Amino acid sequence: MSSSKKKIVENIFYVGVNDREKTLFENYLPLPQGVAYNSYLINDVQTALIDTVDVHFVGQFLANVEYILQGKPLDYLIINHMEPDHAGSIGFVCQKYPNVKIVGNVKTFEMLKGYFGIDNQIHTVKEGDSISLGEHQLSFFMAPMVHWPEVMVTYEQKTQILFSADAFGTFGTNDGGFMDTQLNTDKYWDEMRRYYACIVGKYGAPTQAALKKLSALPISFICSTHGPVWQKEIAKVVSLYDKWSKYEAQKEGVVIAYGSMYGHTMQMAEAVCEGVIAGGVKDAIIYNVSKTDTSFILSDIFQYNGLIIGSPTYNTELFPLIETLVHQIEHRGIKNKVYSCFGSYSWHGNAVNILTQLAQKLNWQMVSPTVENKHALSQDKEKQCFALGQAVAEKLKVVSIA
Ligand SMILES: Cc1cc2nc3c(=O)[nH]c(=O)nc-3n(C[C@H](O)[C@H](O)[C@H](O)COP(=O)(O)O)c2cc1C
Ligand SMILES: [Fe+2]
Ligand SMILES: [Fe+2]
Known part of the structure; x- marks a missing residue:
């Protein structure tokens, strides 16, 4: 239970929880800074709870709700999204408040x-x-398919x-506060992009x-299901979502992702990277898959x-982990890359x-020769790798960042 009522504005409260225990979100995405499952309670003549939390936190969650309600009935449970990180506690909410309208x-x-x-x-x-x-x-x-087909958003006039x-959500717990005005939000930007990616x-x-539809509404607060409540940073988070959903990069730079069992492909990656730097691009990040x-690599590929x-x-x-990365890139239909590739083999490459x-599949600007x-x-071949990196850097110099 909270030590104080977590008020957003008069009669609207944060009743979510921090998860500092789970190591993998959806059982595959690392959570180095944890994650918050946000839920909100409106205490008006009629009361309304907006979304719930992961069922592992149901005890704390119900206590947060009751701390505000103080015996008053819960009239409505609004379900914006049915994924279990938010819907998990619905059954318990209905048990505790049997007259609630869903x-x-x-x-x-x-x-x-x-x-249920x-x-x-x-x-x-x-x-x-x-x-x-x-x-x-x-x-x-x-808001269908942001991120499941049933997703809707709720606007309080x-x-x-x-x-x-989930829109505008991020990995990372809400530490000691839940409003962006209370926190140093720097820790969220990379995790928000990784969450989006x-x-x-x-x-x-x-x-x-969804962004087009919502642009007609005056918005003073965005209360998403993960991460802080956005008040000060609304313009920034909306513009980030706009960029990412158009698959527009934020920065000039090159991600070099390689797989290597015995070091030969790794040596090539080093030479490619030196070429990128020599070509005048300062952000060159080598990732050993x-x-x-992969989630961190994908996040930088978006950036x-x-x-x-x-x-x-x-x-x-392909090397299996490169195959996984390539599949994830293809699956997301990532656009707008200046791209090249390299590899090694022993008998038939x-x-x-x-x-x-x-x-070709993703319509990227291919830089040759590979x-x-x-x-x-x-x-x-090492010189060719260097030249490949340099050619990619030079191509980037003539591509503008939107
Ligand atoms: C399990 C395994 C499968 C391989 N399959 C092929 C292959 O189909 N064709 C080929 O030319 N080389 C194949 N190779 C050889 C590697 O591609 C070659 O040694 C490469 O240079 C390894 O790169 P690395 O040192 O970066 O791991 C295979 C190697 C291993 C270990
Ligand atoms: Fe979701
Ligand atoms: Fe979620």
């Missing part, structure tokens, strides 16, 4: 029935519908608060559609406009062929 859309209720067997006391809303709580009025707008579900990254077009989790991938040929294909096809080396790295 608000969602048609797609929400199909999932609610499937996951609940199909009574439901109130179905569609685009633009509203509910009055007394002084506060909630309106609902559909009096206070101009947008309850945005991994969780929402495939859904650029639906995110653009066996060491750095920088240059990408070079290196792989040994492995059973006629194919990695560079496969990596070259990636550029380099594929047989056996030990020759001085000649």
Whole structure:
């Protein structure tokens, strides 16, 4: 339970929790700075809870809610998103407040029935519908595929608060405060991009559609389901989402992602990177895919406009962890890269062929010639690697960052 009521504005409270225990979000994304599951409570004539939290925190969550309600009934539970990191505690909320009316859309209720067997006391809303709580009025707008099909956002008119579900969320707990005005927000920007790249990254077009729809609303606070409440930084988070969902890079720089079992491809990566720096690009980041989790690499791929991938040929294909990275890039349809690739082999190379096809599939600007080396790295091939890096850097110099 909180030691004080976590007020956002008069009668609207933060009742979420910090998760400092889970090591992997969705059981595959590292959480070095933890994550918060946010939920919000409006204490008006009628009371409304917006989303819940991961079921592992249900005890603390229900105590947070009761700390505000003090015996008053809970009238509405608004479900913006049915993913279990938010929907997990719905069953317990309904047990504790058996008269609560559940608000969602048609797609929400199909999932609610499937996951919880609940199909009574439901109130179905569609685009633009509203509910009055007394002084506060909630309106609902559909945001399908940001990040699941049933996702909607809830807008409170009096206070101009947008309850945005996962949109504008970030990894990282809310330490000692939950408003961006209280915290040094620097720690969130990289984690917010990694969250976007991994969780929402495939859904650029639906995110653009949601941003257009919401641009008509005056917004004073964004209350997402993860990370701080945005007040001071609204313009920044909206512009970041706009950039990421258009697949526009934020910075000039080159990510060099390589896989290497015995060091030959790694040597090539070093030479490529020296070429990038010699070509005048200062941000050149080498990632060994066996060491750095793919989520951090993807996050930097969203951030920088240059990408070079290196792989040994492995059973006629790509090194397995490079294959994973390439699949994740393709799956997200990442656009707008200046790109090249390199690789090594022992008897019949194919990695560079496969990596070259990636550029065609995603319509990237391919920088040639690529380099594929047989056996030990020759001085000649090393020079070609350097030249490849330099050529990518020079190409970047004539590409503008939006
Ligand atoms: C399991 C395994 C599978 C491989 N498959 C191929 C292959 O299909 N074609 C090929 O030319 N070389 C193949 N190789 C050889 C590597 O591509 C070659 O040794 C490469 O230079 C290794 O790069 P590295 O030192 O960066 O790990 C294979 C090596 C291993 C260990
Ligand atoms: Fe989600
Ligand atoms: Fe979420």
